Amino acid sequence: MKHKIILSLLIAAALNSLPFPGKADNPDYPNNRYPLVRKPYIELPLGSIKPKGWLLEMLERQKKGASSQMDILYPEVMGARNGWLGGDGDQWERGPYWIDGLLSLAYILDDRELKQKVQPWIEWALKSQREDGFFGPAKDYAPEPGLQRDNSADWWPRMVLLKIMQQYYSATGDKRVTDFMTRYFRYQL
Structure with missing residues (x-):
């Protein structure tokens, strides 16, 4: 028993x-x-945990440093001519990598100024999507010292942008992102 x-x-x-x-x-x-x-x-949504103490101080220092000022410190690549803002400048991964970090910082700190700096990159990427799902810079330009302008078909920067979009969706719930990503992944198939 x-x-x-x-x-x-x-x-x-x-x-x-x-x-x-x-x-x-x-x-x-x-x-x-x-x-x-x-x-x-x-995984919690981006910005749902609010930093305090030492971590908050470090993130605020990061905001005051190069992290939030790459467009000023490196305007040739991160400025208004960047291909990921619709310009004829650099269209490779450097701009998206900067925005990848800046978006997280903006939403973790809940910082209006940083969010405004990130938003044009999000909006341009969303508006750049073609009917078939492809998005991003779509035209190559002649070489220019220090810029990568002849690689519009490169998939890698788009992967960085997709990561940014996932984070943006996590922070905002913007439904345009799920439609955007779905159309792009159909394009890849």
């Missing part, structure tokens, strides 16, 4: 540890659905 009880408890414990179809514990924090393994941690 004692063995049957122990065996029953072991079987129940083993069955309870298996993944099973069902609804999420909390709809505000979606997790993987069956049959995928549940994630041990849930």
Whole structure:
């Protein structure tokens, strides 16, 4: 009798540890659905954790430093001529990488000025999407010292921009992003 009880408890414990179809514990924090393994941690939306103390001080220093001023410090590449703003300048990954970090900083600090600096890059990328889903700079230009202007077909900068869009969606819930990404991934197929 004692063995049957122990065996029953072991079987129940083993069955309870298996993944099973069902609804999420909390709809505000979606997790993987069956049959995928549940994630041990849930990624929170960008900006939902507010820094304090030392971390806040470091992020504010970052804002006052080069992180928020690349368009001023390096205008040849990050300025208004950048291909990711619709200009005839640099159209490779440097601008998107800057915005990748700046967007996170803007929403973590909930900083209006930084958000305004990021927004033109988001808007231009969204508006640049063609009917077939392709987006971004689409025209090559003659070489110019220090700029990469003849690589509009390169996919890599678009991957960086997709990461930016994912972060932007996480911070804002802007539904245009899901449509934008869906159309682009259909284009890739």
